[in-house]
Amino acid sequence: MKVAFYTLGCKVNQNETGALAQLFYENGFEPAPDGGEADVYIVNSCTVTAGGDKKSRQWLRRAKRRNPGAVTVLTGCFPQAFPGEALAVEEADIITGSGARRRVLDNVLRFLQEGGRIVDIAPHEKSERFEELPMERLEGHTRAFMKIEDGCNRRCAYCVIPRARGSVRSRAEESILGELAALAKGGYAEVVFSGINLSSYGRDTGTDLAEIVEKAAQVPGIRRIRLGSLEPDLMTEEMIARMARVPALCPQFHLSLQSGCDATLRRMRRIYDTAGYRAVVEKLRAAFPGASFTTDVIVGFPGETETDFEESAAFVREIGFLKVHVFSFSRRAGTPAYDMPDQIDEAEKARRSHRLQAEADAVRARVIAGMEGCPVEVLLEKPVNNTLFTGYTREYVPVLLKAPGHRQGGIVHAVLGAFDGTRCTAALAE
Missing domain, CATH: 3.40.50.12160 (Methylthiotransferase, N-terminal domain)
Structure with a gap:
């Protein structure tokens, strides 16, 4: 069947x-x-x-x-x-x-x-444990995606995910390391750790995200580790310092933002403000020279004025994100934001979404253009022909390069060229 x-x-x-x-x-x-x-x-x-x-x-x-x-x-x-x-x-x-x-x-x-x-449909319970599932091995994939955490203990005003996913549950360390060894044996050089609230990994088991990153990097054959979405307030100085000592960790950080306006962040019940977010970015840039940042931003949250929106857009430009996922606020029944006053109409949300995405795309072009001529390490992902490949740098810049004599899944050293709006051209380093 x-x-x-x-x-x-x-x-x-x-x-x-x-x-x-x-x-x-x-x-x-x-x-x-x-x-x-x-x-x-x-x-x-x-x-x-x-x-x-x-x-x-x-x-x-x-x-x-x-x-x-x-x-x-x-x-x-x-x-x-x-x-x-x-x-x-x-x-x-x-x-x-x-x-x-x-x-x-x-x-x-x-x-x-x-x-x-x-x-x-079984209800989530506080005593629930992480559900082990078979590893994902898909033909043609050169990066392995590994779920290591589930659930979220936070109660952001707009979010229904804690109801959908339950409390934080972390995958056992021995299970992660065992799967990593099998993936490395299968030819995967890069692994991407994911979770509903990845930064909370280990909070229910007495460990933390930095420790599993450190141990994952010791698995023979795993050359690159990439992290999924992170909560900025949970990126402590100690965690950043420990991660910076792991050469395999890719210096690309998806730091959840949601808004660049402090008033909106308070209404969203986020646990940080823009000053705190900026401080985390600065610490990561100091620890990981050349680090890149990606994020998510919600527009049209209840009560967001035009001034609030402009403040959020200015913060996006200031940080210089490599990529921003912009989406309009969606009312979800049972969340505090559903009944908040001053709901924004759909047409205005769409206008703000389109405008912020255009600004974010311009920032992306500027950030990548600033990397032209830089030496990079590229994971060869999809072959276009026998010698031409698409791939990604450690900073998550998409590239197109000729790599005769190399194979899909290999990692090569290259120099970035111009950005065409979709990818950077690159040439193998001599």
Whole structure:
């Protein structure tokens, strides 16, 4: 039987879809061809925005139209956070939450034998532990993505993720290091650590993110370690100093911002202000010369005035982010922001989103242009032909370069050239 997956949202969701796929393939299922018909359709949902919920419903409806006899599964954060709304998706034969991922396969096999709609949404519990899933190994991938943390203990005013994901749960150190050894043996030179609140790794087990980075770097064959989204207030001086002593750690930091306006940050119930954020950036730049920064910014949060928006945009320009993901505030039922006064209309949110993204793209072009002529280390990712590859530097600059005699997954030394708006040209270092 053929199975198709559709993933929405963050890197954690993508990791979990990879693990689900491996579970299904190991149990006799085959991947459906791109755009082809499948016997089982699985959507791994995201519920950060209402738009994500809508996309999940639309995909399932298309799947049922394509093959009315197929088994359709709605899983992930949407059903976990909003079970009532998920149950109303009539096209879903099986509905599960963000936990007990292994039961997705069991539920599909049960449905194939018995029929009848299955709803399996287990509530998160404080005693819950990190769920081990098979490692993700996808053909054509040169970086390994590894989920090492789940859940979040924070209560930001706009966010439904703690309800969808539960409390912080950290993956066991021996499990991480064992998988890293297997990945290195399989030819992966770079690993990307991800989590719902990655900076909180180890807070439930008595360790911390710096320690697992230090130990991961000692695994033979792992040459580059990259970190997912980080909370700036949790990047302490000690953590930064320890990480700076790990040569394998890539100097690219995705520091969650959400707004560059202090008044908006207070309404969002974030735990830092722009001065604190700026201080963390300065400490990281001092510890990692040439470091790059990426982030997320919400526009149109309730009460955000035009002056607030301008302040946020100015902060984005000041920091000089390599890349910014801009998105409009989405009201999520059950969060404090849902009922806040001075909601911004959708047209104004769209205007601000487009404007800030244009400014962020201009900052990106300026930052990358400033790197022209710099020596870099490039992981060769996708071959365009026998000698031409796309790839990424340690700072996460996308490049295009000729590397005759080298293979996909290799790491080469190069010199950056001009930026064309999409990628930098690069040449092998002599």
